[in-house]
Amino acid sequence: xxxxxxxxxxxxxxxxxxxxxxxxxxxxxxxxxxxxxxxxxxxxxxxxxxxxxxxxxxxxxxxxxxxxxxxxxxxxxxxxxxxxxxxxxxxxxxxxxxxxxxxxxxxxxxxxx
Amino acid sequence: xxxxxxxxxxxxxxxxxxxxxxxxxxxxxxxxxxxxxxxxxxxxxxxxxxxxxxxxxxxxxxxxxxxxxxxxxxxxxxxxxxxxxxxxxxxxxxxxxxxxxxxxxxxxxxxxxxx
Numbered sequence: 001x002x003x004x005x006x007x008x009x010x011x012x013x014x015x016x017x018x019x020x021x022x023x024x025x026x027x028x029x030x031x032x033x034x035x036x037x038x039x040x041x042x043x044x045x046x047x048x049x050x051x052x053x054x055x056x057x058x059x060x061x062x063x064x065x066x067x068x069x070x071x072x073x074x075x076x077x078x079x080x081x082x083x084x085x086x087x088x089x090x091x092x093x094x095x096x097x098x099x100x101x102x103x104x105x106x107x108x109x110x111x112x113x
Numbered sequence: 114x115x116x117x118x119x120x121x122x123x124x125x126x127x128x129x130x131x132x133x134x135x136x137x138x139x140x141x142x143x144x145x146x147x148x149x150x151x152x153x154x155x156x157x158x159x160x161x162x163x164x165x166x167x168x169x170x171x172x173x174x175x176x177x178x179x180x181x182x183x184x185x186x187x188x189x190x191x192x193x194x195x196x197x198x199x200x201x202x203x204x205x206x207x208x209x210x211x212x213x214x215x216x217x218x219x220x221x222x223x224x225x226x227x228x
Binding site: 035042043045058090092102104105106107 | 218
């Protein structure tokens with residue numbers, strides 16, 4: 001059974017640009033969550049999607065957005081990148097959504113110069 | 114504010130020794146999760162503890178949950194080098210602020226097992 005797949009794995013952007021990250025959940029999982037991991041702040045919740053609807057959102061500015069498609073694949077977008085957006089972005093999927101055991105992808109490491 | 118606190122944050126131990134990592138949380142959640150992260154890698158689910166008094170063991174790791182004390186422990190028995198990693202505990206944010214739910218993670222405990 002394939003795990004959670006995230007693309008791209010690594011990317012470098014400059015301030016002011018935007019970036020789109022993609023996540024394919026485990027087959028059959030309808031919930032996709034996104035987390036940001038930084039050395040200073042640790043793991044912080046961005047948002048959760050279930051059946052194409054955003055059900056929960058963390059405390060991040062509006063520059064961070066996401067969406068989910070009918071096949072449960074999800075994308076997150078960060079516009080007007082700032083240096084502080086450099087982080088590992090982790091996508092996780094779960095069967096039923098909400099809080100529960102999450103299965104994480106390998107992450108997308110974003111560096112903003 | 115919902116908090117999840119782990120201690121210690123750094124742990125250096127010798128092979129063969131025992132040690133315990135502690136996870137305190139402030140929510141009323143009765144579900145707790147332990148994850149492992151190797152450097153540059155993703156998070157791997159280790160244990161899911163679903164009720165008060167739950168105890169789970171896998172190899173040299175044993176996790177327990179005391180919901181009344183809002184405390185979970187991850188006990189390491191006879192540590193080996195392969196256990197070197199960062200360990201995170203997490204709790205449901207479900208009951209906090211009435212949200213649909215997400216996980217609130219501790220800062221992580223970086224474990225280094227030396228021969």
